[in-house]
Each structure stands twice: as C-alpha cells, then as structure tokens.
Amino acid sequence: MKRGRVTRVVLNVVALAIFVVVVFPVFWMISTALKPDDEIVALNPTWLPTTPTLSHFSAAVERPFFWEDVKNSLIIVGATVTISIVLAFLAAIALAKYGFSGRKLFIVLVIGIQMLPQAGLIIPLYVVLARYHQVNALTGVIVTYMTFVLPFCVWTLRGFLIGIPKDLEEAAMVDGSTRLGAFFRILLPLIAPGLVATSVFAFVTTWNEYIFARILLNDQSKQTITVWLSYFLGTSRNTDWGALMAASTLTAVPVIIFFLLVQRKIVFGLTAGAVKA
Amino acid sequence: MTAAETSILESPRRRRVTLARLARASVPYWLILPVLLAVGAILGYPLYSLIRLSFQHYGLFELIQRQGQPIGLDNYRSVLQDRVFWDTLARTTVFTVANVALTIGIGTLLALLLVRVSTAVRLLLTGGLVLAWSMPTVVAVQVWYWMTNYENGVLNYVLTELHVGDFFHHDWYATTFSQLALVTALVVWGALPFVAITLYAALAQVPRELVEAAEIDGARGWRIFRDVTFPILKPVLLILTSLSIIWDFGVFTQPFLLIGQSQIHPSNYLMGVYLFEEGYFKSDFGRGAAISILMLAIVAVLSVFYVRKMVKVGDAA
Numbered sequence A: 001m002k003r004g005r006v007t008r009v010v011l012n013v014v015a016l017a018i019f020v021v022v023v024f025p026v027f028w029m030i031s032t033a034l035k036p037d038d039e040i041v042a043l044n045p046t047w048l049p050t051t052p053t054l055s056h057f058s059a060a061v062e063r064p065f066f067w068e069d070v071k072n073s074l075i076i077v078g079a080t081v082t083i084s085i086v087l088a089f090l091a092a093i094a095l096a097k098y099g100f101s102g103r104k105l106f107i108v109l110v111i112g113i114q115m116l117p118q119a120g121l122i123i124p125l126y127v128v129l130a131r132y133h134q135v136n137a138l139t140g141v142i143v144t145y146m147t148f149v150l151p152f153c154v155w156t157l158r159g160f161l162i163g164i165p166k167d168l169e170e171a172a173m174v175d176g177s178t179r180l181g182a183f184f185r186i187l188l189p190l191i192a193p194g195l196v197a198t199s200v201f202a203f204v205t206t207w208n209e210y211i212f213a214r215i216l217l218n219d220q221s222k223q224t225i226t227v228w229l230s231y232f233l234g235t236s237r238n239t240d241w242g243a244l245m246a247a248s249t250l251t252a253v254p255v256i257i258f259f260l261l262v263q264r265k266i267v268f269g270l271t272a273g274a275v276k277a
Numbered sequence B: 001m002t003a004a005e006t007s008i009l010e011s012p013r014r015r016r017v018t019l020a021r022l023a024r025a026s027v028p029y030w031l032i033l034p035v036l037l038a039v040g041a042i043l044g045y046p047l048y049s050l051i052r053l054s055f056q057h058y059g060l061f062e063l064i065q066r067q068g069q070p071i072g073l074d075n076y077r078s079v080l081q082d083r084v085f086w087d088t089l090a091r092t093t094v095f096t097v098a099n100v101a102l103t104i105g106i107g108t109l110l111a112l113l114l115v116r117v118s119t120a121v122r123l124l125l126t127g128g129l130v131l132a133w134s135m136p137t138v139v140a141v142q143v144w145y146w147m148t149n150y151e152n153g154v155l156n157y158v159l160t161e162l163h164v165g166d167f168f169h170h171d172w173y174a175t176t177f178s179q180l181a182l183v184t185a186l187v188v189w190g191a192l193p194f195v196a197i198t199l200y201a202a203l204a205q206v207p208r209e210l211v212e213a214a215e216i217d218g219a220r221g222w223r224i225f226r227d228v229t230f231p232i233l234k235p236v237l238l239i240l241t242s243l244s245i246i247w248d249f250g251v252f253t254q255p256f257l258l259i260g261q262s263q264i265h266p267s268n269y270l271m272g273v274y275l276f277e278e279g280y281f282k283s284d285f286g287r288g289a290a291i292s293i294l295m296l297a298i299v300a301v302l303s304v305f306y307v308r309k310m311v312k313v314g315d316a317a
Helices: A002-034 A055-061 A066-097 A103-115 A118-131 A138-162 A166-174 A179-208 A211-216 A225-230 A241-269 B003-009 B012-054 B060-065 B074-080 B083-116 B119-133 B137-148 B154-161 B176-203 B208-216 B221-249 B253-259 B271-281 B285-316
Strands: none
Touching: A002 A055, A002 A241, A002 B083, A002 B119, A002 B137, A002 B176, A055 A066, A055 A241, A066 A103, A066 A138, A066 A179, A066 A225, A066 B012, A103 A138, A103 B012, A103 B285, A118 A138, A118 A211, A118 B012, A118 B271, A118 B285, A138 A179, A138 A211, A138 B012, A179 A225, A179 A241, A211 A225, A225 A241, A225 B137, A241 B119, A241 B137, B012 B285, B060 B285, B074 B285, B083 B119, B083 B176, B083 B221, B083 B271, B119 B176, B137 B154, B137 B176, B137 B253, B176 B221, B176 B253, B208 B221, B221 B285, B253 B271, B271 B285
C-alpha cells in the first residue's frame, strides 16, 4: 500500500514537470512580450515581467502592413471556410446517409488529398495560377486552400452526421415530411454544433497556413499574417525580441481561443473508428 | 428493364415511380458534385500540369511565355544523378524515423502517465497539451528561435543553471545535427499533444476489470502493458504512426523557418525544403516538378496503410 502511494506522488510530480516543459514556450512568449527591453536581454532573466509593459504590442501593430495582412488573412479565411462548409456539407450528407456506387472511390479521394504533402504541390499550383494571373491575388490562395479544407470538412461533418440517430430522421418522414423537410426540421438543428466546430477548425487551419501563402503572395500588402510574422526578423538588423513575441502572441491568440473551444469535438475525426476496439 | 418493355408493360403510374426512383438514386451524386468539381478543377488540373512540367524545361522565361520546352526524361535523369537528392532522401528518412519514434514513444508514455495521476494533475496536463497543440506553426518557430538564440536564449541560461554544462553563448545553429535536433524538438513538441491525447482516449476504453484481473493473476507493469493494454492500443498506434510518418516526411515550415533561409544549405536540406529551394526558389520549375513527383510517389506509398484503414471506417458506417 505504502509503495503504491509513493509511486503515485512520484508520477504526479513527473506529470507536473512535463506540464512545465510543454507549456513553457507559450508562457515564455507571453512573458517576453510583456517585458521591457532591459529585462528581455538581461543575462539572468526573470520568469515573470517585473515591470510589465504593453509597448511591444503597440510597436508590433504599428509595423508596416500588420493591419493590411490581418485583413487579408480574414478575407481569405472567411471566403475559404464559408464556401467549403456549404459544399462539404452536401457531400457529407451523401457519404453519411446514402449508399451509392463510387462511394468508396470518393472516400479514397477525400482521405488521400489530405495526405498530399503541401510542399509537393507548390510548383504546379504556382505555375498554373501564374498562367491565370492568380499569383499575388487573394482568390488564388482561396481556391488553393479549398482543396485541403474541403476534404477535411467532408470527413469531419460526415462523422457528426453519422452520430445522428436514424430513427429521428425516419420519425420525421413518417410524419409526412419529405426527405428535404426532415432534413431542415430535424437534421439541421442537430448538426449545428458540428457545423460550428468544423468551421472553427477550418478557420484555424486556414489562418495558420504558411507555405502556399508564402509562394502565391509576393506583395507585402497582399500577404497573410503568418507570412508577415515569418518576415519579422528579416526587416530589422537588431532583433526586437519583445516586438517579435508580441506579434507572435497577437497571431496566436485568436487561434488558441478558437482551438480550445472546439478541440474536444474535432480531433477524433482523424482516427475515427480506430479507437473503438 | 429496357425502355420498350416499360412503355408496353408498365402502367403510367409505375413508370413515374421508376423515374422518381431514378431521381432519388441520383441524389448522392448531385450532393458530391460540387466538391468533385472544385477539387477536380483546383487540384486535378495542377496535378496534370505537374506531370507535363516534369518532362519540360520550364524556367522563368517559359513561365512568361507560358510554354515549356519538352526535354523528355532529362529532369528525372538530372535529379536521380544528383548526389544532393540521395543525401536529402537519406537525411529525411533518418529525420522521419527519429521524429516518429520520439513522438510515438513519448506520446505513449504520456498517455500511460495521464491514466495514473490524480484528476487535478491530469486536467492540468491535458490543458497544457491542448495549449501547446493550438500554437500556430509559424508562431512556434519564432518562439523556438527566441528561446534558442545564442546571445540571450533562455535554453542556454537554463542548461547552464542546471549544471548540464557551460552553454553560455552556445550556438545551436552551428552544426547541421544541432539544427535538425532543434527542428526535431519543435516537431515533436507540436505533435505530442495530438498523439498523447488520442492514445489517452483509447486507453480510457481499456476495461478496468481486465487490468485488475491481470494484477490478481500476478502480472506486473510491463506484462500488463504488453498483454492487456498494448493489444487494445495497437490499432490506434498504427494509425498514429502512419500519420506521423506522412507528416514528418513532408515537413516544410519548421525546418525552413527555424534554420532560416540564409542558413539553408544542401547539407541540411529535408525533402520539403529541397523541393522549395531547387524548384521554386531557383525558378527551375520543370526540375522541381520531377522532384515533386518523386516525393508524391514516396508519400503515396507511405499513405496506403492509413488510407485503406480510413476507407474501411468510412465504408462501415
């Protein structure tokens, strides 16, 4: 008995140590962002800022193109997610509620596309989009993102749709509703949380995307916020660590908030079915 | 049933039903059509031009002319005869094996740990993992870079304080090994939460009685894991391993940004970076296309297991 308790305490301490290591980069980012310059470069750094300041945040947002690039990101994310969710929802209904020949092939397509390494596609996308003058245009990035967001949304929404009991749908149809009527009155309200969660996750993926935005948008006023952040160091000779961490925090905060909200609902889509022994 | 038979034998009513049935059978196809069209147009056409490009000389001049010069297999020959390609492939393979082993190994240990600690600690650690998970890759790279810079990075300070050694002004970006080790730390840190939390969810499904029964039978830690826990985790572990292999082999953002464009060099290329530098950055799109096709082929082979597993999942429902 005694041995068991000691083991338990040791395990708890180990878990706490791992917690510190895992969270430290996020903590250090925010802590640095709030420190005045002399505390940042101090040889013996303090863990928490002793005299917190918001000056780095104002320095970060006053950098050229910050607001333009945030706006670009929002436009790209908004358009990509809206179009993708609508189209993907239709396809997800087909997968979840209908049997049809070619279904298997469609699933292979949906899963397979998500496995394509993005680096492998930069050359053809760049060349084709250049041919249609869509390089340096937000529309080019939006359609590119759709190819990856669509399959992800189809698969995730399919998971949510399967969770809806068939009896509910059938009960609605027995009541004299058409399939479409049943869909709007019964299915839609039930799937709403799933739609929201999928949209938010698509938002996060799109907001974080880097490589396609990097090659497809060259103009500084046309770039997304992740590309803007990646160029942050290149623009000054003396690294302004405080402003860099403030900018990093600003880029991460919307994502962190959204991610924490929906993480539980989404993550198991990737391994769906495998967890059930 | 042929059209002639229908018109002679069937009453108009039956025929309408048949048509309605036909209409209903076509519904799923109408539903998937928009996605098919979008993906086909945006991905299908570029994939087709990727194949064409790989057989052409296609540089900046050709990009403006929108017309490549056919050169047969020259691009492939040039890539396959290039030492850099084979070195990069070998380096990427070692990198992938190391990253996947660390991610899955530590992830499994973390999941086993999560089952054993008190509820408060478990919630705290899970929360921390989700927080790390939610960090955008580009942001994580910047934080990593700040923590590891030689002048006032906190990593050197902590290692020195802990008496691991004298790391004052230690330059982590001095050697290829050290650079890739930093990239590994970043990739594993980013991937751990997903692996650990998924495995923890799978572990939660291991029936308590099964473990207790094994304990009564005298089984201890390692044997319980091998004979009771592992068989239940196996399907999930296989899927996670397969996903990790695909992701780590194709990794781009972390090595590209953390090592930094000025320090990127053939001696520290990983596959994704190699492709970017040789194809896009040098504007040698034809050769880049050949590299892309080789890379896509490798990943396609690596993906077979995962895709087959997922198709089974999707088909069963």
